[in-house]
Amino acid sequence: MTKKETIERAERAKTKKAALGEDIAIDAYIVGKEHPSLNSLDEFPAEYQQDLLDAGIEPTEKDRSGSFLQRDCSVVFSTAKYPGLELMSTTDALKEHDWLKEYLWKAVPVDQDKYTAEVELGQTHGYFIRSEAGKKVTMPVQSCLFISSDKIGQKVHNIIIAEEDSELHIITGCSVSHAVNSALHLGVSEFYVKKGAKIKFTMIHNWSRGMEVRPRSAVMIEDEGTFISNYILMTPVKSLQMYPTAYCVGRNARATFQTIIYAHGDTKIDSGSRAVLRGEGSRSEIISRVIATDNAQVIARSDVIGEGTNAKGHIECRGLMLSDTAELDSIPELKATRKELDLSHEAAIGKVAEEEIQYLMARGLSEEEATSVIIRGFLNVDITGLPDALARETKKMFDMCLEKVM
Amino acid sequence: MLEIKDLTVEVEGKEIIRDLNLNIEEGEVHVLFGPNGCGKTTLLMTLLGFPCYKVTRGIITFKSVDITNLPTNERVKLGMGMSFQHPPEIRGVKLGDMVNIAQGRKEDEIDEDVIALAKRLNISIDFLNRDVNLGFSGGEVKRSEILQLLAQAPDFIMFDEPDSGVDVENIELIGKIMSELLDRNKMPSKRDKSGLIITHSGSIMRHIKADRAHVMLGGRIACSGMPYEITKNVMENGFERCVELCARSKEVDAE
Numbered sequence: 185m186t187k188k189e190t191i192e193r194a195e196r197a198k199t200k201k202a203a204l205g206e207d208i209a210i211d212a213y214i215v216g217k218e219h220p221s222l223n224s225l226d227e228f229p230a231e232y233q234q235d236l237l238d239a240g241i242e243p244t245e246k247d248r249s250g251s252f253l254q255r256d257c258s259v260v261f262s263t264a265k266y267p268g269l270e271l272m273s274t275t276d277a278l279k280e281h282d283w284l285k286e287y288l289w290k291a292v293p294v295d296q297d298k299y300t301a302e303v304e305l306g307q308t309h310g311y312f313i314r315s316e317a318g319k320k321v322t323m324p325v326q327s328c329l330f331i332s333s334d335k336i337g338q339k340v341h342n343i344i345i346a347e348e349d350s351e352l353h354i355i356t357g358c359s360v361s362h363a364v365n366s367a368l369h370l371g372v373s374e375f376y377v378k379k380g381a382k383i384k385f386t387m388i389h390n391w392s393r394g395m396e397v398r399p400r401s402a403v404m405i406e407d408e409g410t411f412i413s414n415y416i417l418m419t420p421v422k423s424l425q426m427y428p429t430a431y432c433v434g435r436n437a438r439a440t441f442q443t444i445i446y447a448h449g450d451t452k453i454d455s456g457s458r459a460v461l462r463g464e465g466s467r468s469e470i471i472s473r474v475i476a477t478d479n480a481q482v483i484a485r486s487d488v489i490g491e492g493t494n495a496k497g498h499i500e501c502r503g504l505m506l507s508d509t510a511e512l513d514s515i516p517e518l519k520a521t522r523k524e525l526d527l528s529h530e531a532a533i534g535k536v537a538e539e540e541i542q543y544l545m546a547r548g549l550s551e552e553e554a555t556s557v558i559i560r561g562f563l564n565v566d567i568t569g570l571p572d573a574l575a576r577e578t579k580k581m582f583d584m585c586l587e588k589v590m
Numbered sequence: 591m592l593e594i595k596d597l598t599v600e601v602e603g604k605e606i607i608r609d610l611n612l613n614i615e616e617g618e619v620h621v622l623f624g625p626n627g628c629g630k631t632t633l634l635m636t637l638l639g640f641p642c643y644k645v646t647r648g649i650i651t652f653k654s655v656d657i658t659n660l661p662t663n664e665r666v667k668l669g670m671g672m673s674f675q676h677p678p679e680i681r682g683v684k685l686g687d688m689v690n691i692a693q694g695r696k697e698d699e700i701d702e703d704v705i706a707l708a709k710r711l712n713i714s715i716d717f718l719n720r721d722v723n724l725g726f727s728g729g730e731v732k733r734s735e736i737l738q739l740l741a742q743a744p745d746f747i748m749f750d751e752p753d754s755g756v757d758v759e760n761i762e763l764i765g766k767i768m769s770e771l772l773d774r775n776k777m778p779s780k781r782d783k784s785g786l787i788i789t790h791s792g793s794i795m796r797h798i799k800a801d802r803a804h805v806m807l808g809g810r811i812a813c814s815g816m817p818y819e820i821t822k823n824v825m826e827n828g829f830e831r832c833v834e835l836c837a838r839s840k841e842v843d844a845e
Binding site for chain 2: 538542550564565
């Protein structure tokens with residue numbers, strides 16, 4: 185598809201409403217002013233340092249193989265410190281690599297809806313992360329998409345490529361300044377996991393009450409490739425709708441999605457994970473834990489489509505209700521198109537059980553402490569497949585997020 | 591240590607315990623026999639202060655404090671502990687976490703102390719890392735409960751059927767640790783800990799020495815006596831006959 189054709193398709197989809205989620209008036213948001221580049225992350229204004237930390241970003245860049253920071257619509261910092269790792273803005277990457285255009289809109293259709301179209305037509309950077317063939321970049325790369333100004337419409341296109349037999353660990357945080365009353369984040373992320381490669385992707389959304397968010401993510405996984413996603417959202421958000429999809433196209437391709445959502449305030453979320461098991465022997469696991477309290481409205485979706493021989497998929501979604509004015513819909517779906525496969529799901533929504541509280545009180549905790557332990561336990565998904573350092577980091581971020589809400 | 595006076599308890603509007611009296615002194619271990627549904631577990635849950643067990647009459651005094659209306663955790667702070675028969679499963683909360691909680695520590699990690707305690711009950715690190723009570727066998731539940739009590743080190747411990755669903759080998763181990771928890775290995779004058787053991791089958795009695803035994807029937811203590819005699823009578827003749835053999839027509843105040 186030529187650039188011209190891509191633009192034409194985007195133009196045609198400009199008013200195409202998304203299949204899910206309420207419609208957002210994109211025109212209300214602006215590009216805003218350009219921000220100056222930084223020499224290091226700790227030059228980022230002090231008032232925002234905590235917002236970075238809250239999104240899992242390490243301002244000292246300690247134990248990180250590279251760092252990327254986009255403020256509003258400007259890329260202000262980008263550096264890769266590890267041989268075999270490339271990290272830069274998608275804009276720069278497209279200038280540097282002629283071949284990269286072949287990867288644009290391969291996993292996510294440009295005309296999927298008005299949001300993907302908008303990212304094509306009004307793109308403001310995004311990040312490009314690539315590990316060279318055979319290189320194991322096991323120290324995490326960190327990237328942060330930050331919104332610091334009111335009324336900003338951040339429209340990013342991220343491309344992540346793990347070449348054959350390489351490994352990439354990514355921590356990405358989306359964060360917003362407390363001063364922002366309303367803003368929009370549109371993020372297209374296309375992941376390419378080549379033969380025998382691995383991507384471990386941990387994403388923290390640290391939004392605020394006025395944020396409207398429409399991520400559009402898809403992953404292509406080739407033979408023996410592995411993709412693991414951990415998603416954590418603990419802050420309120422005005423409206424979030426996403427349905428990242430992993431296409432396990434190769435033989436024995438594997439995808440894991442783990443989602444932890446604590447929805448409070450007037451948060452409105454429609455979030456799902458989908459795996460399309462096309463390759464022979466491909467596998468997927470979708471795990472989600474959702475807590476709904478206050479007036480939060482959450483739709484938690486999960487979908488496995490089995491198409492390849494001996495494909496195997498499992499869904500496990502659990503919900504916990506903490507309020508009578510919240511609403512939680514858990515919608516697991518399975519679809520099979522051949523006989524040799526194995527798909528399953530379990531879904532449950534419950535409450536904090538009185539007898540669990542009493543049991544913990546019988547070990548000396550107050551009612552409040554007991555409730556907090558139970559909630560922590562509920563959200564405590566064992567982060568499978570992560571190396572120790574990243575698992576520790578992820579747990580630290582999770583604890584930090586939880587501390588804020590408890 | 592514990593003084594129960596004229597205790598009447600209702601559960602969901604139904605009277606389960608009526609006018610019950612019981613005294614357990616410091617350093618004493620009492621055993622409570624009784625058929626299913628006689629009110630044994632209700633008594634323990636009431637002593638622990640679980641909200642659906644309503645005290646409609648009477649007073650419970652523990653270490654000279656009137657605890658009749660205290661919340662559970664306050665009673666635990668005073669030194670009460672309980673080994674549950676059917677503890678709930680809590681997803682994501684590991685047995686190791688429970689041990690830390692019982693010990694009153696805020697640690698996240700399972701450290702050497704916990705591992706050392708666990709070893710004594712043949713509990714592996716893998717087992718410490720399992721969600722508490724989730725898919726535990728009968729014997730595993732007992733060992734997990736007793737491990738938590740070892741960490742908690744209460745002055746007064748209630749055991750709800752510590753011998754049910756446990757194989758012979760584990761009963762011996764559990765009896766041994768219970769004896770230790772309750773100072774049974776010390777000279778009588780050196781014993782500080784007290785206990786109340788509920789047993790349906792009585793099989794734990796072969797592994798722990800008690801000071802006094804009671805038989806509970808229909809929400810009251812129907813007879814009391816030496817553990818050896820009562821155990822023998824209950825085993826040989828059944829609960830009701832044992833009460834008859836006690837040859838007391840009116841309720842016995844168990845002193």
